[in-house]
Amino acid sequence: MPRLVSVAVPVPALELLTYRVPEGLEVPAVGARVLVPLGARRVTGVVVRQEAAALAEGQAPALKDVIDVFDGTPFLPPGVVSLGLWVADYYACGPGAAIAAAMPPFAWVESEWRVRVTEAGTKRAEARQGSLRPALRDSVLSLLAGGRWTPLRSIAYQLEHMASGRRGRAVPARAAVRALQADGLVDVDDVLEGQAEAFKTIRVAGIAAKGTDALAGSNVLGPKQREALVLLAGVPEGMPVAKLRERGVSYDVLQRLAGRGLVEIRREATERDPFDTPALPAASDAKAAEGRVLTGEQAASYERLRRLAAERRFAAALLHGVTGSGKTEIYLRLAGDVCQAGRSVLVLAPEIGLTPALAGAFRQRFGDRVAIQHSGLSDGERHDQWQKIRRGAVSVVVGTRSAVFAPLESIGLVVVDEEHDGSYKQEETPRYHGRDVAVMRAKREDALVVLGSATPSLESYQNAANGRYELLTLDRRIFDRPLADVTVVDMRGEFAKRGPDVVLSQPLVEAIALRLARAEQVLLLLNRRGFATAVFCRQCAGTVECPNCSVSLTVHSGPRGTMRARCHYCNYSTVVPTTCPACAAPYLVQAGFGTERVEREVVAAFPGARVERLDRDAIRRRGAAALLLGRFGRREIDVLVGTQMIAKGHDFPRVTLVGVVSADVGLGLADFRASERTFQLLTQVVGRAGRGEEPGAAIIQTLYPEHYSIRHARRQDYRAFFQDELAFRRAMHYPPYVALTSGIVRATTIAGAMTDAGTLVRALRESGRGGHFQALGPAPAPFVKLRGEHRAQFFLKGSRRAAMRDAIRRALEALPDLRRRVVIDVDPMSVL
Ligand code: ADP
Ligand code: ZN
Numbered sequence: 064m065p066r067l068v069s070v071a072v073p074v075p076a077l078e079l080l081t082y083r084v085p086e087g088l089e090v091p092a093v094g095a096r097v098l099v100p101l102g103a104r105r106v107t108g109v110v111v112r113q114e115a116a117a118l119a120e121g122q123a124p125a126l127k128d129v130i131d132v133f134d135g136t137p138f139l140p141p142g143v144v145s146l147g148l149w150v151a152d153y154y155a156c157g158p159g160a161a162i163a164a165a166m167p168p169f170a171w172v173e174s175e176w177r178v179r180v181t182e183a184g185t186k187r188a189e190a191r192q193g194s195l196r197p198a199l200r201d202s203v204l205s206l207l208a209g210g211r212w213t214p215l216r217s218i219a220y221q222l223e224h225m226a227s228g229r230r231g232r233a234v235p236a237r238a239a240v241r242a243l244q245a246d247g248l249v250d251v252d253d254v255l256e257g258q259a260e261a262f263k264t265i266r267v268a269g270i271a272a273k274g275t276d277a278l279a280g281s282n283v284l285g286p287k288q289r290e291a292l293v294l295l296a297g298v299p300e301g302m303p304v305a306k307l308r309e310r311g312v313s314y315d316v317l318q319r320l321a322g323r324g325l326v327e328i329r330r331e332a333t334e335r336d337p338f339d340t341p342a343l344p345a346a347s348d349a350k351a352a353e354g355r356v357l358t359g360e361q362a363a364s365y366e367r368l369r370r371l372a373a374e375r376r377f378a379a380a381l382l383h384g385v386t387g388s389g390k391t392e393i394y395l396r397l398a399g400d401v402c403q404a405g406r407s408v409l410v411l412a413p414e415i416g417l418t419p420a421l422a423g424a425f426r427q428r429f430g431d432r433v434a435i436q437h438s439g440l441s442d443g444e445r446h447d448q449w450q451k452i453r454r455g456a457v458s459v460v461v462g463t464r465s466a467v468f469a470p471l472e473s474i475g476l477v478v479v480d481e482e483h484d485g486s487y488k489q490e491e492t493p494r495y496h497g498r499d500v501a502v503m504r505a506k507r508e509d510a511l512v513v514l515g516s517a518t519p520s521l522e523s524y525q526n527a528a529n530g531r532y533e534l535l536t537l538d539r540r541i542f543d544r545p546l547a548d549v550t551v552v553d554m555r556g557e558f559a560k561r562g563p564d565v566v567l568s569q570p571l572v573e574a575i576a577l578r579l580a581r582a583e584q585v586l587l588l589l590n591r592r593g594f595a596t597a598v599f600c601r602q603c604a605g606t607v608e609c610p611n612c613s614v615s616l617t618v619h620s621g622p623r624g625t626m627r628a629r630c631h632y633c634n635y636s637t638v639v640p641t642t643c644p645a646c647a648a649p650y651l652v653q654a655g656f657g658t659e660r661v662e663r664e665v666v667a668a669f670p671g672a673r674v675e676r677l678d679r680d681a682i683r684r685r686g687a688a689a690l691l692l693g694r695f696g697r698r699e700i701d702v703l704v705g706t707q708m709i710a711k712g713h714d715f716p717r718v719t720l721v722g723v724v725s726a727d728v729g730l731g732l733a734d735f736r737a738s739e740r741t742f743q744l745l746t747q748v749v750g751r752a753g754r755g756e757e758p759g760a761a762i763i764q765t766l767y768p769e770h771y772s773i774r775h776a777r778r779q780d781y782r783a784f785f786q787d788e789l790a791f792r793r794a795m796h797y798p799p800y801v802a803l804t805s806g807i808v809r810a811t812t813i814a815g816a817m818t819d820a821g822t823l824v825r826a827l828r829e830s831g832r833g834g835h836f837q838a839l840g841p842a843p844a845p846f847v848k849l850r851g852e853h854r855a856q857f858f859l860k861g862s863r864r865a866a867m868r869d870a871i872r873r874a875l876e877a878l879p880d881l882r883r884r885v886v887i888d889v890d891p892m893s894v895l
Contacts, residue, residue: 066090068129070099070108071147073163073171075156075492076882079111085128094137094144096170098130103237105130105253107171109162111144139165140453140470146504147468153864155804155871155887156493164493165468167449168442176215177252178240180207184248195242203239204248212252215240267331268317269301274325287316292325304328357396358389364535365393371533372401372476372511379502381482381527382515384537385779386750387544387714390515391421394478395428397513402429402458406475406510410461411501413484415439417688418712421480422461429459436462436469439685464489464497467504477505481712482514482523483743488892496890498523517750517781518743521792524785525799540754547721547752547759549777553768554725566656566664571722571762575665579672579701583757584717587704588748589661589724592678593617596655598628598639602648609635613848618653619680633850661724662704669702677705710748716755721748726765726773733845734893735797738772742784745776796860798890802836804859804867805894807844807886813853817841819881820855823874827859830870836861845895856894864889 066084068091082099084090091097091110099108139147143165151161184204195203206221207213219236243249270292277284278292291312295302304314320326357365364382371378384390398408412421416439425433434448434457451457453470460469464487479487479498487497498514505512514523514532527534540546550570557568567575578585595618598607606615609630616628618639629636642649662676675681675691682688688708695703698717703709729741745763753759765773775784793800808823810816820841828838840857847854859867868889875882 067114067126068097068110069112069114070097070129071111071158071162072099072101072106072108073159073166074101074106075160077157077159079158080108081114081126082129083126084132088129088132089135091129091132091134092137093141094139095132095134096138097132100127100130107133108159109139109144109166111148111158111162138170138453140472142472142507143468143470146500146507149503150493150495150500152868154493154495154889155868161493161495164465164489164495168446175253176237176240177212178207178215178218179212179250179252180204180210181248181250184243185210194246195239199239200243200248203236203243207249265331266304266328267301268295268304268307268321268326268328269299270295271325271327273323274320277325287312288320288325291316291320295326301327301329355392357392358539358541360384360537360539361389361393364537365396367533367535368393368397368511368513369400372397373404374511375475376509377506377511378533379505379512379514379526379531380533380535381519381523382513382535382537383519383524383527383781384515384517385540385546386517386747387540387754388517388537389541390480390537391424394480394513394515395424397476397511398425398459398478399428401475402432404475406473407457407471408459408476408478409466409469409471409474409501409504410459410478410480411466411487411497412461412463412480412712413486414708414711415461415463417692417708419689420712420714425459425461432456432458434460434462434469436460436466438463438465467497467500474504474508474510477501477508477510477512479512479514481516483516483518483520485740485892490892492886494886494888494891496892499890518746519781521739521785521788522799524781525789544753545758546779547749547761549749549761549763549779551768551773551777552762552764554764554766557764566661566724567668567722568762568764571724571764572668574720574760574762575669575702575722578720579669581719583719584695584698584700584715585702585720585722586709586715586718586748586751587661587665587702587722587724588707588709588744589656589658589704590706590728590744591655591657591725592631592659592680592706593619593629593657594626594659594663595653596657597653599652599654600643600646600648601650601652603643603646605643605645606654607640607644607651609633611635611848611851613846617657620659632846658704658706665702665704672701673699674702674704675700677703677708679706679708681705682708707744707748710744710751713751714754715751717757718752718754719757719759721752721759721761723748723761723763723765726763726776727767730767730770730772732895734895735792735795736893738770738791739788741770741772742776742788745773746779746781749776749779801860801862802864802867803891803894804864804871805888805891806857806859806871807888808841808855808857808881809852809884809886810855811853813843813847813855816853816855817843819884820857823878823881823885824857826874826877827857827870830873831859831861831866833866835863835866836870858894 067081068084069079069081071079090113093110093112095110096107097110098105147162147165148158151158202222202225203218206218215236222236240249240251244251274292275296278296294310317326317328321328368380371380382390401408415422415435415437422435434452436445436448452460460466460471462469479501482498489495502512526532552568552570557565575585597615598618607628608615612630612632614630614632616630619627619629621627626639627636628639640651643651658676658678662674665674677691694700696715723745726741726745729737749761752761763773767773771787808816808820810819824838824841831838836859838857838859841855844854844856861867871887
């Protein structure tokens with residue numbers, strides 16, 4: 064009877080692969096990692112199923128053997144493996160990609176070719192005519208000129224670099240090397256790379272028996288040596304060398320002692336603790352918080368949720384609480400109850416790197432039974448935290464999107480904070496939505512899932528409205544603090560009075576001046592980076608576009624007053640042209656403005672004020688955001704200008720004014736979520752004002768004061784917005800009324816993309832005849848060119864996701880060549 068396993072390998076678009084387990088190897092458990100052959104490579108995969116001879120005997124001989132089994136016990140918990148398979152199915156992506164999303168850093172071991180030039184290759188003049196183009200042959204050989212073993216990866220990288228100078232044609236490095244090998248010009252070696260164990264090790268010094276004797280006896284010891292031994296005698300388990308250095312014991316001294324056998328220096332694995340880094344502000348009121356009395360609203364919601372959690376059955380609840388209503392306190396108490404009952408807790412937040420307060424609050428309450436998982440951590444930190452969770456040393460995990468796959472067992476509570484936030488959706492394969500996977504995870508674990516937000520997504524509120532989720536509401540702020548008083552400034556009036564180049568309206572300038580005079584703080588939001596948003600030609604009316612993408616370049620100010628034009632999609636950058644690339648006229652002007660311009664205007668208007676900017680450009684360095692926010696929290700900054708990053712869940716009690724420089728940035732987009740996103744952003748940022756003793760105010764500048772997003776955001780009336788938006792979605796056949804899937808086909812020309820998309824859509828339309836869904840398109844995508852590729856777009860809309868998924872799977876199986884060039888997005892966040 065053949066012993067077979069199905070394995071997910073992290074290669075896009077590959078289905079599960081079946082391998083035979085040879086005699087002498089234990090049949091690996093589901094969740095264990097194995098080394099398997101894949102073409103010419105060896106890769107790590109994860110066992111997702113043991114196949115009990117289900118395959119026909121006749122097939123088995125054709126199967127390849129597992130080379131090695133890395134784990135004697137499941138590396139991924141089986142529950143996480145099956146969650147990964149669910150993701151692969153629901154989001155119509157390969158199982159390997161989905162399982163990979165659940166893996167920690169350093170979990171993969173892969174084989175990699177190393178290449179070295181041979182004797183014959185060095186004398187390339189004598190080399191006989193090979194099978195390879197001479198130019199390519201010479202390029203590769205010149206890369207190997209030093210005679211060292213060189214990874215294939217770096218050859219591929221350098222070839223690509225050389226090619227990108229010319230019109231980028233991908234050079235198949237592996238094929239080239241194989242040809243050179245056949246011609247005897249290079250040697251190839253296949254080595255394994257990566258580590259199965261990736262803990263950081265540190266040097267630890269401990270006193271040896273001989274050292275203890277030396278202290279007691281009359282050995283000759285220098286004063287420094289004696290000092291070190293005395294110190295070490297007090298810590299029998301030893302002390303890290305780095306710590307000793309802080310205490311004035313140099314490594315030199317330790318080495319000398321070790322040389323005499325008085326001290327032992329060993330390497331120990333250590334866990335990198337992300338809480339060690341200063342990025343985390345101390346939640347100063349932590350102790351006070353535990354003794355707090357819940358408000359009436361908090362208590363009612365908490366009691367209800369507590370009862371749901373105690374039932375140990377799947378239940379979903381939406382906690383709709385205005386900003387500052389104390390949702391976090393409810394999460395903390397529920398988590399305490401669930402831990403008490405012996406189950407674990409998973410807490411998701413959109414961007415912990417930016418809002419460490421939530422993680423900090425859990426850490427304060429639960430100590431080191433909390434692990435955190437987010438992409439701002441180094442790989443090492445993430446790995447160590449993951450291992451700690453896997454060992455069961457943790458009861459609570461706080462993390463971003465991918466933490467939904469955290470290897471916790473026996474989960475009793477899943478919290479998704481700010482559930483409406485778009486960053487829960489991964490915008491690359493696998494394109495899963497962290498919130499939706501979290502609900503599914505809770506369902507599989509018979510747990511309670513709590514979705515929290517001041518501005519719930521339409522999907523979630525609709526689920527609550529029709530009874531699938533329990534709805535709990537917090538309408539009032541803690542201490543009944545009033546919500547900010549919002550003024551809308553119609554910028555058409557400002558333009559009429561003061562010209563079209565006004566950035567800060569008169570009312571906004573006056574309001575800022577007032578706050579500065581009172582030593583209060585101001586947040587200014589503009590959800591658009593850069594200095595100017597376009598370079599515009601007054602002769603031909605064109606804008607300067609990116610050569611790789613169909614978008615206009617954004618002007619950024621560089622060092623020493625220079626200006627550069629940059630593409631926000633592919634990072635192409637150039638000096639700002641002085642003549643139009645299209646018509647050569649020298650009449651270029653910059654149009655539109657971004658955060659950099661706002662920062663400059665504020666500095667000009669308020670010369671004494673301390674002004675900083677928080678956007679993706681300003682925080683390129685790791686930790687820079689936390690640093691800026693820390694300074695703002697300590698009131699070392701008066702005015703903070705930024706993109707949506709400043710709207711996230713920060714709690715700055717001295718902020719009494721929020722200014723929205725333009726509410727219209729997202730409104731103009733031809734996207735079905737444009738209004739929803741605008742309403743959410745405005746409500747969230749307005750909610751940053753007046754969280755302390757002083758009441759808050761907000762000023763929203765707009766050209767469309769009548770738009771319902773702005774009208775309802777002004778009164779922070781979520782329910783009114785929900786009704787209007789729902790009516791729009793119903794009329795337009797958009798989610799949550801229908802399930803939507805979008806597809807993009809990429810090709811080197813738009814004609815090619817349209818033709819291929821047409822073929823695919825015809826196949827899908829055929830499957831959709833049952834009436835479960837409709838196939839729309841194809842059409843050129845809104846960004847018709849991106850990173851040098853042309854794109855055609857299509858949609859599936861319907862009532863049954865399963866039918867759409869099956870159709871997509873069948874269509875792509877029939878069109879394997881297309882597969883790699885198609886991006887399928889199930890439940891897309893945007894149709895742009
Ligand atoms: P939300 O997440 O709903 O915007 P938070 O959970 O951040 O609100 O709570 C707002 C503030 O009120 C925080 O500073 C929090 O510590 C405080 N807080 C929460 N609950 C209480 C309570 N029952 N009594 C006093 N202060 C509270
Ligand atoms: Zn570009």
